[in-house]
Amino acid sequence: MSNRTFRILVINPLVHSTKIAIYENDRNIFEQDILLLEQEKDLYKQIDFRITSVTETIIDLGLNLSSIDAVCGRGGLLRPISGGTYRINDKMISDLINGINGTHVSNLGAIIAYNIANKLNVNAYIVDPVVVDEMTSLAKATGRPEIKRKSIFHALNQKFVARELAKQLDKKVENLSMIVAHLDGGVTVGAHFHGKVIDVNNGLDGEGPFSFERSGSLPNNELINLSVEAGRQMQQLKQKLIHQSGLKAYLRVNQISDVINLVQQKDTETMEALGIMAYQVAKEIGKMAAVLEGEVDAVILTGNLAKMHYLNSRIINKVSWIADVFTFPGENVLLALARGTLRVLEGKEQAKEYDF
Known part of the structure; x- marks a missing residue:
């Protein structure tokens, strides 16, 4: 278990902006809400602009991008998974782009984080996305046998x-x-x-x-x-x-x-x-x-x-x-993302793999 200080970039895409923050362990040292100037209706056509605006904002701040140890994006509408911190991989990106469980702005979180992390040669993560499914089979049952309740929540x-x-x-x-x-x-x-x-x-x-x-x-x-x-x-x-x-x-x-x-x-x-x-x-x-x-x-x-x-x-x-x-x-989104990533970086929790 490490005692070092980790610098974590967290990203929360919203409909009209991209919220970002940089944490040193769980201390917020910078936060900004970057407005989306290009109102492109197709979510996935916004990706390049959002990535560029995030990296340029950090550079303008005077922070060295190479000082970032990990990037974490808000999780989107993936396949049902258990709770925890997940390492973003190609399969996850594919499912988000293809809208495997629906299209939502939160789908962009992992995509943006993955792109930035790859350029920095560090790992990218998501934490407890909205599709976390730990419900019992009894809880999913309804009055119609062919209809099952879904676990989609905060x-x-x-x-x-x-x-x-x-x-x-x-x-x-x-x-x-x-x-x-x-x-x-x-x-x-x-x-x-x-x-x-x-x-x-x-x-x-x-x-x-x-x-x-x-x-x-x-x-x-x-x-x-x-x-x-x-x-x-x-x-x-x-x-x-x-x-x-x-x-x-x-x-x-x-x-x-x-x-x-x-x-x-x-x-x-x-x-x-x-x-x-x-x-x-x-x-x-x-x-x-x-x-x-x-x-x-x-x-x-x-x-x-x-x-x-x-x-x-x-x-x-x-x-x-x-x-x-x-x-x-x-909502505590940015801090929650940072904390989930920090648990992995400090060795308190093992990152899960999105594997289907």
Whole structure:
């Protein structure tokens, strides 16, 4: 196990920008959000521009690129894999480019990291991508034998805050049972049993509580009626349910910061909408308590919506009987990527291989 200082470049591609940071071990020494000036609709045609903008930003900062020991990108829609830190390889890049499990901006994270790392002759990694699948077969079953539930959730941050709390409690995450609720553009609530997420709602496909922009679970009959409305196309319906529902639909806002401002103004309509969300999140936490058979060491609230004390308090009032509730506001993406990479560089964890 090494005591040396490692310099790690982490990359989180977003729709309109590329967030990067440089860490020395787990200390952030530089961070920047690089705006995407070329609004090319094809994600994969953005790759070269994003790579160039990242490397030029670091050079302009005055840092020697050769001082970087590893590069880590946010993981995308790969094949289902267990949690951990993975070395990026050609197979992973191929699956991301071919959209093996769908196309999303997060797919670019590994591609950008791999290209930069190859030029620097260092390893590139991803950590706990959204497709982490540790669910039990029982958890995947539904009322239709041909339909199985999928594990797509905020794995990176959920596992990060679980590790953070275990550290605070001076315990090992492998010895704890926790429920983690990530509250953001999507809402996912996971049952963490001894380091594995054995059940979680798929916030992307619409399961569970509504979020900032997603509808959450809907009554089947009403959803069918909505889908067969005259002239409605599949893509229009997906846009409505995934990007134009939740708090966006209730409050007619575009950013989470808009909701926070309305809460500060004690807007009645906002308080009511957050009350509904809190009710649904608390109910989902209760479901995961049943999954863990009542043996719950802690409940964690995280994500950007967890920055709102009003929402947190409404949830806590309903679930604190289950276990102590802890809050870790924010997404923690960059730090989580750095920490996962650092565990490998320091020899505390072995990098996994993406091998299919």
